Amino acid sequence: MKHNYYKLVVSGLGFSWGKVAYISEMRFISESNDKRIPCYRLLDDNGELIEDSDIDQISKEVAVKMYSEMVTLQMMDTIFYEAQRQGRISFYVTSVGEEATNIASAAALAADDVVLPQYREPGVLLWRGFTLEEFANQCFGNKADYGKGRQMPIHYGSKKLNYFTVSSPIAHIFGDGGTSEGDFHAALNFAAVMEAPVIFICRNNGWAISTHITEQFRSDGIVVKGQAYGIQSIRVDGNDALAVYRTIRAAREIAISEQRPILVELLQAIQVAEKTEKPPLGNLFSDVYDLPPSNLREQEKQLRETINRHPQDYPSDVPM
Numbered sequence: 001m002k003h004n005y006y007k008l009v010v011s012g013l014g015f016s017w018g019k020v021a022y023i024s025e026m027r028f029i030s031e032s033n034d035k036r037i038p039c040y041r042l043l044d045d046n047g048e049l050i051e052d053s054d055i056d057q058i059s060k061e062v063a064v065k066m067y068s069e070m071v072t073l074q075m076m077d078t079i080f081y082e083a084q085r086q087g088r089i090s091f092y093v094t095s096v097g098e099e100a101t102n103i104a105s106a107a108a109l110a111a112d113d114v115v116l117p118q119y120r121e122p123g124v125l126l127w128r129g130f131t132l133e134e135f136a137n138q139c140f141g142n143k144a145d146y147g148k149g150r151q152m153p154i155h156y157g158s159k160k161l162n163y164f165t166v167s168s169p170i171a172h173i174f175g176d177g178g179t180s181e182g183d184f185h186a187a188l189n190f191a192a193v194m195e196a197p198v199i200f201i202c203r204n205n206g207w208a209i210s211t212h213i214t215e216q217f218r219s220d221g222i223v224v225k226g227q228a229y230g231i232q233s234i235r236v237d238g239n240d241a242l243a244v245y246r247t248i249r250a251a252r253e254i255a256i257s258e259q260r261p262i263l264v265e266l267l268q269a270i271q272v273a274e275k276t277e278k279p280p281l282g283n284l285f286s287d288v289y290d291l292p293p294s295n296l297r298e299q300e301k302q303l304r305e306t307i308n309r310h311p312q313d314y315p316s317d318v319p320m
């Protein structure tokens, strides 16, 4: 009898939800893995296809549409962002550096897949045929705006295009900051247990507006949270349109055929712009006048004195 009991203990007990092994050594699970979860990509830093990438052929038509919509998104952003700076609209957020996330994920979904966006995904609407005029009507809150001017700018929505009015299934898109909300955790848990065919697409750009992710969470990004809730998850290079397209297509297939949720973490990096040299400090005061007036010369002097006093508070990569 005693012998049998011992055997039972070492081999582990079956709980209603699965079998768990017993051990006699007290061991706290580490708060992190030695290695971070790797990031799936098909294009290298120069945008060249990585050799041996087993990419499905994307038709030329889809590839060209993806490229041109990414360019259109950038142009729309430039115009609306400047309109906002000029005070003509009260608010705007751009999708700079997240063009592939926007457009490639939209391209991989079907037009009748319902999208619940946050606010940095207008490219999905653009892909589905929302016109520049419709975007402008919303931003300016005029009579033609579907929201009748009642929402802040960029709170687009379209019943026709299966795009919920911005506030945040098959697809659900949000930022890393969104995952710091309790709702995100409740949603993952519900989706896992209810076996909801939802794709959770997280754009991890490292910031919740001005709050860095180190002040938001200590986990290895978002991808590990999916596993914690029992959801198949993947980390993907969000700057790689082909990898995003392919991943969302596969995620959609799994969500529908297996009736279960999927979590996709898209890492956003604006490395090229970030690594490019900064202009010298003096440029702040040049370009407008042939000879800078005395107030500008005084401001420059004060700025240089302040930087000398508090060098740690100023970026070290700006040439003095």
Ligand SMILES: Cc1ncc(C[n+]2csc(CCOP(=O)(O)OP(=O)(O)O)c2C)c(N)n1
Pocket: 118, 120, 174, 175, 176, 177, 178, 179, 181, 203, 205, 207, 208, 209
């Ligand atoms: C419930 C709630 N809390 C706070 C805010 C204020 N807020 C607006 S955007 C934002 C940061 C979101 O960051 P993230 O999800 O990473 O999106 P990103 O801007 O980086 O694309 C916050 C805190 C909000 N809109 N809603």
Ligand SMILES: [Mg+2]
Pocket: 175, 176, 177, 203, 204, 205, 206, 207, 208, 209
């Ligand atoms: Mg963010």
